[in-house]
Amino acid sequence: AQKVTQAQTEISVVEKEDVTLDCVYETRDTTYYLFWYKQPPSGELVFLIRRNSFDEQNEISGRYSWNFQKSTSSFNFTITASQVVDSAVYFCALRDAGGTSYGKLTFGQGTILTVHP
């Protein structure tokens, strides 16, 4: 069975601080995909990034960066110079590459990020 663990329930930072959100996953699949979604107070889940299991290159997109380490089954997300608008719940999710799961996402419990001015 697939499992995603986000051990940090809540994080509170002051604007302009860097913050890292942790994600650890479990799967028996050799090929899989990892995702991060953001859920602002409005409630709609916003897709941020998708990474596949055979590409461990870290990625940077503006103030966002992602660190994928297959050896430790982790896919951490860093926001550099955080802003108040980054306040939201962030979810890490896992999906296998096909087979019998039909692409359903397994989500972690989410990390509530609050950025104070």
Place this chain on the structure above:
Amino acid sequence: DTGVSQNPRHKITKRGQNVTFRCDPISEHNRLYWYRQTLGQGPEFLTYFQNEAQLEKSRLLSDRFSAERPKGSFSTLEIQRTEQGDSAMYLCASSLAYNEQFFGPGTRLTVL
């Protein structure tokens, strides 16, 4: 707006009543998913359609729940004889093949 839309956004009902939610996916997306999210938790998978075929149902989906996607376009999720434990946010997502899923704003159900 070409995103995923869901109606209604909020639904309050009394225990024992039936409710139906609608999801309109992004037009070219052939896959449609329903998830349920309770307070403080991540979304949990309920069911999945590829075009009009319902290909997978979670064990979370009791026999009081039924979903359809006629003609492979919009989808409906019906809950019969609602219970207080059904109170949650019901999320719909769509995707093109195995690409990333895009979510709608959800329908918040409150069962009194």
